[in-house]
Amino acid sequence: MTYAQPLGGLGRLLMVIPWLIEEREVPIGEMERRFAIRPKQLVKDMEALNEVDFFVSPEQRFSVEITPEHVRVLEAPDFPATPGFLPFEGLACLVAAKTALEINPEASDLRSAVEKLEKAIIPQAATALRIPSGAGAPWVNQLREWAMGRQVVRLRYRSTDKGEISNRDVEPWQVYQWKGSWYLWGFSRTKDEPRRYRVDGIQRARPTGETFLPARRPPAPPTSYQPAADDHRMVLSIRPESRWITEYYSMEIISEGSDGTALAEFYTRDPRVAAHLALRLGSGMRIVEGEAGRRELRQLASAVLDRYKDPAE
Amino acid sequence: MRKRERLLNLMCLMWSSKRSFTREEIFRRMAPYRSYANPETARRTFERDKKTLRQVGFDIQTSPLGEGPATYMLAQPDDALDELELSDAERMALAVSVAMVKLGGALAVDRTLVKLGAGPPLGMGPMNVDMGEMETKKVDQLLSAVQTRSPVFFHYKGSRRQAEPLRIGTRRGQWYVQAREQETVKTFRIDRLSGLYVSPREDMYDLTPTSEEPSILSAEPWEFGSEDAVETTVQFDAEAAWYVRPRLPASARIREEADGSLTVVTTVTNRSAFYFWMLDFGADGIVIAPDSMRQGMVEWVNRALEVSGS
Numbered sequence: 282m283t284y285a286q287p288l289g290g291l292g293r294l295l296m297v298i299p300w301l302i303e304e305r306e307v308p309i310g311e312m313e314r315r316f317a318i319r320p321k322q323l324v325k326d327m328e329a330l331n332e333v334d335f336f337v338s339p340e341q342r343f344s345v346e347i348t349p350e351h352v353r354v355l356e357a358p359d360f361p362a363t364p365g366f367l368p369f370e371g372l373a374c375l376v377a378a379k380t381a382l383e384i385n386p387e388a389s390d391l392r393s394a395v396e397k398l399e400k401a402i403i404p405q406a407a408t409a410l411r412i413p414s415g416a417g418a419p420w421v422n423q424l425r426e427w428a429m430g431r432q433v434v435r436l437r438y439r440s441t442d443k444g445e446i447s448n449r450d451v452e453p454w455q456v457y458q459w460k461g462s463w464y465l466w467g468f469s470r471t472k473d474e475p476r477r478y479r480v481d482g483i484q485r486a487r488p489t490g491e492t493f494l495p496a497r498r499p500p501a502p503p504t505s506y507q508p509a510a511d512d513h514r515m516v517l518s519i520r521p522e523s524r525w526i527t528e529y530y531s532m533e534i535i536s537e538g539s540d541g542t543a544l545a546e547f548y549t550r551d552p553r554v555a556a557h558l559a560l561r562l563g564s565g566m567r568i569v570e571g572e573a574g575r576r577e578l579r580q581l582a583s584a585v586l587d588r589y590k591d592p593a594e
Numbered sequence: 595m596r597k598r599e600r601l602l603n604l605m606c607l608m609w610s611s612k613r614s615f616t617r618e619e620i621f622r623r624m625a626p627y628r629s630y631a632n633p634e635t636a637r638r639t640f641e642r643d644k645k646t647l648r649q650v651g652f653d654i655q656t657s658p659l660g661e662g663p664a665t666y667m668l669a670q671p672d673d674a675l676d677e678l679e680l681s682d683a684e685r686m687a688l689a690v691s692v693a694m695v696k697l698g699g700a701l702a703v704d705r706t707l708v709k710l711g712a713g714p715p716l717g718m719g720p721m722n723v724d725m726g727e728m729e730t731k732k733v734d735q736l737l738s739a740v741q742t743r744s745p746v747f748f749h750y751k752g753s754r755r756q757a758e759p760l761r762i763g764t765r766r767g768q769w770y771v772q773a774r775e776q777e778t779v780k781t782f783r784i785d786r787l788s789g790l791y792v793s794p795r796e797d798m799y800d801l802t803p804t805s806e807e808p809s810i811l812s813a814e815p816w817e818f819g820s821e822d823a824v825e826t827t828v829q830f831d832a833e834a835a836w837y838v839r840p841r842l843p844a845s846a847r848i849r850e851e852a853d854g855s856l857t858v859v860t861t862v863t864n865r866s867a868f869y870f871w872m873l874d875f876g877a878d879g880i881v882i883a884p885d886s887m888r889q890g891m892v893e894w895v896n897r898a899l900e901v902s903g904s
Contacts, residue, residue: 291601294598295708296707296708296712299711315685315686315712315713333602335603336625337603337623338607360605360609363711364651364652364674365670365674366678367734368673368675368733368738369728370709372733372762373706374691376697376723376764377688377691378688381687381695390687391687391690391691394680397678397684398688401678402675403740405801408801410762411761411812412764444875444876455721457721458721458722461765461766461767481837484836502722557873557876559898560895561869561873561874563866563870564900564901565866567901567903568902578898578899579899581877582895582898584876586892586895587877589880589881589892
């Protein structure tokens with residue numbers, strides 16, 4: 282996959298021109314490495330630049346000499362330097378860099394770039410910024426490589442809400458992070474539909490040896506739950522102290538009581554998801570409608586309470 | 595080529611003169627705008643060109659309204675960070691991160707790469723990272739307040755607040771500011787601040803003695819509550835150990851037993867948050883001690899059954 286050049290041809294030139302003016306003469310190979318532009322395209326851009334009519338200041342034309350080996354600046358106009366990062370851009374760039382460090386903690390160039398970036402954002406970065414850098418995220422890099430190689434993978438996976446462990450054959454499309462957790466998004470051959478998997482729920486993963494033909498345009502990874510026609514519908518009453526849960530689970534608030542208690546509609550393929558949530562929230566949430574959810578809640582609660590029974594009983 | 599040529603000339607005109615221009619003056623000096631038969635088309639083209647230059651990161655300063663015809667000046671943004679002085683390898687490493695870790699909406703990857711002056715290697719497969727709704731203006735204001743040690747005023751949860759910002763951070767897709775309010779360090783979600791105003795007075799407080807109090811930025815929810823602290827011991831089954839271990843707090847004391855099970859000691863100051871976390875593992879874990887926490891867990895589960903009428 283080739284990443285689109287930033288802002289098309291203009292972006293390419295705005296990256297290249299200030300640097301070229303400063304360096305005066307550079308090997309084509311170095312430009313290719315630095316800007317990730319193919320030599321053919323670079324030559325084309327430089328030729329186009331030679332043809333630009335700088336009519337607003339004819340005395341300042343841009344003229345470069347192009348050979349198969351190098352580009353040399355002969356004349357250059359007074360050209361603005363590329364603008365620096367705004368603070369928020371620096372911060373966002375820092376998040377990207379620290380996320381990349383999570384995947385590859387050994388990347389020393391990236392680590393030193395992060396230090397420079399932090400200091401540029403704020404001199405007191407050590408105390409004034411807290412952008413977490415994980416100690417390494419197992420599987421993320423490997424899954425990304427398998428996705429790029431179109432390799433079918435077999436996952437030994439524990440489902441987040443149900444706690445069941447099973448094998449899944451998956452055509453991996455993309456690895457992504459959402460609300461601080463890593464997910465694999467792909468087509469489950471086992472379930473015959475697109476599914477997302479929390480990466481920290483993967484116990485083992487290996488390629489099956491098969492490859493797959495990717496869909497021309499795989500759907501974007503979901504950040505909210507899309508109900509199916511045969512989903513279980515539940516109505517949940519959520520007390521004010523537990524309302525934060527509505528930011529993490531897809532549910533629609535139907536009404537609100539004067540004390541801040543919300544009545545929410547919740548759709549799920551598996552009633553254990555609602556039961557698990559009700560168990561975790563204690564008296565903070567009530568399953569108002571959805572007998573299947575209540576049944577699962579009884580089973581889950583019973584399994585937990587069994588562990589606290591006195592062996593003598 | 596026409597658009598590129600027009601934009602490069604516009605940049606050179608506005609940059610080399612280092613002064614403001616009215617639109618009419620720019621049109622007089624630049625034939626491409628004059629070539630449009632319809633003046634409205636020329637105006638719209640000029641607006642698009644300004645937008646493109648802003649997208650690249652230039653500041654197009656405009657004169658205040660009502661003071662004669664509008665004037666435009668191309669400038670480098672005032673608040674841009676200092677030169678990062680990156681080596682080529684560091685620049686490339688950052689470019690790879692920005693291209694590979696595609697930040698959901700909050701950062702224009704194109705512009706960042708242009709600003710870095712380095713393209714990503716060909717063949718990169720981007721990943722998506724949703725860093726939440728980063729409210730860039732507020733983040734910039736708060737960063738500047740931390741830097742100049744200027745108090746801030748804002749509305750939060752229905753009341754007007756005054757605080758001294760100390761630290762900005764992100765966790766699980768949310769952005770937070772930690773600020774001292776009446777001698778207490780509190781953590782505020784940036785998306786919930788409104789009417790943010792930074793005092794023009796600088797050096798108004800001390801930043802250095804900021805200790806790392808447990809907060810959402812550094813600890814788990816059950817570690818920064820207001821209840822009496824209880825050191826709690828829990829045990830997780832061997833079969834679940836692989837799953838549990840990455841979910842344990844950094845502050846926990848962990849012992850792997852001979853049978854592969856994990857014994858974990860953690861300090862609880864928010865029981866509700868602790869039971870919520872513990873029950874994520876269902877029956878794979880059990881509270882060992884103290885008795886009050888064991889009993890509390892049993893009551894928590896029973897209350898869940900009662901309220902749902904199960």
